[in-house]
Amino acid sequence: MHRFRDQGRAPRAALRRHLLAGLALLLAGLAGPGAEARPFVDAAGRTVEIPDKVSRVLAAGPPASVLIYTLAPARMIGWVRAPHPDEKPFLAPETRELPAYGRLTGRGNTANVEAVLAMKPDLIVDVGATGPTYASLADRVQAQTGIPYILLDGSFATTPDTYRRFGALIGEEARAEELAADAEGILAEVRAKVGALPEEKRPRVYYGRGPRGLETGLAGSINTEILDVAGARNVAAAAGQGGLTAVSPEQVLAWNPDVILTLDPAFREGLARDPLWSGLAAVRAGRIYQTPRLPFGWFDAPPGVNRLIGLRWLAAILYPDLFPQPLAEATRDFYRRYYHVALDPAQVDALLAGARPGEGKPPEGKPAEARP
Numbered sequence: 001m002h003r004f005r006d007q008g009r010a011p012r013a014a015l016r017r018h019l020l021a022g023l024a025l026l027l028a029g030l031a032g033p034g035a036e037a038r039p040f041v042d043a044a045g046r047t048v049e050i051p052d053k054v055s056r057v058l059a060a061g062p063p064a065s066v067l068i069y070t071l072a073p074a075r076m077i078g079w080v081r082a083p084h085p086d087e088k089p090f091l092a093p094e095t096r097e098l099p100a101y102g103r104l105t106g107r108g109n110t111a112n113v114e115a116v117l118a119m120k121p122d123l124i125v126d127v128g129a130t131g132p133t134y135a136s137l138a139d140r141v142q143a144q145t146g147i148p149y150i151l152l153d154g155s156f157a158t159t160p161d162t163y164r165r166f167g168a169l170i171g172e173e174a175r176a177e178e179l180a181a182d183a184e185g186i187l188a189e190v191r192a193k194v195g196a197l198p199e200e201k202r203p204r205v206y207y208g209r210g211p212r213g214l215e216t217g218l219a220g221s222i223n224t225e226i227l228d229v230a231g232a233r234n235v236a237a238a239a240g241q242g243g244l245t246a247v248s249p250e251q252v253l254a255w256n257p258d259v260i261l262t263l264d265p266a267f268r269e270g271l272a273r274d275p276l277w278s279g280l281a282a283v284r285a286g287r288i289y290q291t292p293r294l295p296f297g298w299f300d301a302p303p304g305v306n307r308l309i310g311l312r313w314l315a316a317i318l319y320p321d322l323f324p325q326p327l328a329e330a331t332r333d334f335y336r337r338y339y340h341v342a343l344d345p346a347q348v349d350a351l352l353a354g355a356r357p358g359e360g361k362p363p364e365g366k367p368a369e370a371r372p
Contacts, residue, residue: 040169043153044130046138050148051122054170058119058147060104060126060138063154063304066296067127069095070305070338071163071179072172077119080111083295089347090295092340105137113144121147123170127162127304128154128222156225159305160184179305182337186308187229190315193322194231203318205232206257206282207299213260213267214249218242222303230314232259249276256280259287259318259360263301268354272361286361289317290354295339309334313355320357327352 037049057075059065068076073095082100083091101119102111105126116124124141126134130151142149150169152162160180167176194202207224209215217224219237223244227234235255236247253276260282262268268290271277282288291299291310298310312330316323328348335343343351353359 037148040148040150042130042138042150044135044138044151046135046151048142048148048150050150050169054122056120056122057170058101058116058121058124060124060141060149061106061128062103062296062302063127064125064152066302066304066306067152067162067166068125071167071176072170073340075170075172077121087295090335090339090341090343090351104141105134113141116141116145116147123147124149125152125166126150127152154222154303156222156229156303156307156311157187159187159308163305179338183305183308186312190229190231190311194315194319197231199233202231202233203258203287204235204255205259205261205318206235206252206255208252208260208262208267209244209264209300211264211266211270213262213264213271214247214252215244216247217244217300223300225303226299226307226311226314230311230318232314232318253277253280257282258285259289261289261291261299261314263291263293263297263299265290265354282360288360292351292355294351305338308338317355317357327356 036052038052040048040050042048055075056077057068057072058077059068059080062080065076065080069091073092076095076098078099078101080100080103083096088096099119101115103109104111104116104124105128124138124145124147126138126149128134128151130153134151138149138151141147152166154162160183163176163180163183167173167180205227207216207227216236217234218239218241219234220241221243224234224236235257236245238255239245239247239251258281260271260280268288271280271283271288277283291297292313293301296302296304296306298306298313300307300310309331312323312334313327316325316327316330328345331348331351332343335341
């Protein structure tokens with residue numbers, strides 16, 4: 001009995017999806033004379049018809065959320081996930097309580113066609129990789145919903161161009177040019193100052209994710225690409241090309257990094273207590289730094305335009321003599337320009353706790369609870 005009932009559910013669910021997709025396409029076709037479309041060739045080479053006016057934009061994943069928020073927060077219709085309480089003070093008030101709808105792309109995708117349609121977006125945007133897997137997903141969601149879905153290049157070096165292309169698409173050219181020019185300035189300054197450094201002057205860095213610090217990015221990983229821009233050497237490149245991967249303590253010990261960056265406070269604090277790590281050069285020198293994370297990670301999490309302030313921070317950590325501007329000043333300026341908030345001194349101190357040059361020694365004691 002139950003087997004036959006379950007067999008009937010699948011066709012009904014499929015029929016419902018097809019009906020929703022058909023309805024979306026019908027509504028798009030009946031939108032009237034104000035809905036003229038224009039072709040846009042996205043970063044995957046797909047030609048997508050975009051409405052003449054784009055007022056409501058939905059992000060397919062976290063990097064796209066950051067791009068939309070920094071460029072045009074008034075056009076945001078929600079978050080991939082709801083901001084945590086400690087993140088909200090670092091966001092513009094009008095965006096803090098926007099609804100969450102889940103993610104369409106990446107690990108742990110949770111959104112569905114019904115959730116997307118309920119948000120009534122004019123455009124869906126994904127920022128990141130643009131390979132066949134992502135292009136296929138974009139085609140599929142666009143076919144199911146009737147909503148144009150574009151892919152933008154999420155590689156760090158293309159940040160200025162991504163701002164300009166997206167800004168022109170949604171009618172925010174002036175704001176996009178302001179941010180693109182600022183991003184170009186950050187990238188150019190760091191490259192000019194570290195580009196001529198010989199290999200032996202470039203610190204060997206390990207980036208550890210998770211409470212044990214044993215997830216990292218290999219050579220070519222989008223999660224660690226700012227190490228190259230900042231003039232550092234990613235020790236995990238010795239394990240080959242790839243994305244995020246799990247490594248063993250033995251591998252980290254063999255790499256013996258000069259500097260350790262960590263996303264997780266539990267790992268940073270554990271480095272001071274666990275005898276396993278006591279022989280590492282970074283531990284002995286006290287060069288262990290917590291990557292700031294509010295409202296978005298500075299180094300990673302997500303690997304979006306939020307990494308611009310992370311690059312400025314990392315360059316100062318690695319080469320304080322080359323980047324004498326106080327980090328507090330650079331942080332306040334970035335948050336004003338990109339995140340639409342004016343930080344007070346207490347907020348700056350909270351952001352930079354354990355992240356300033358000379359503050360690399362982790363505290364003793366019970367490790368802080370890591371966010372899942």
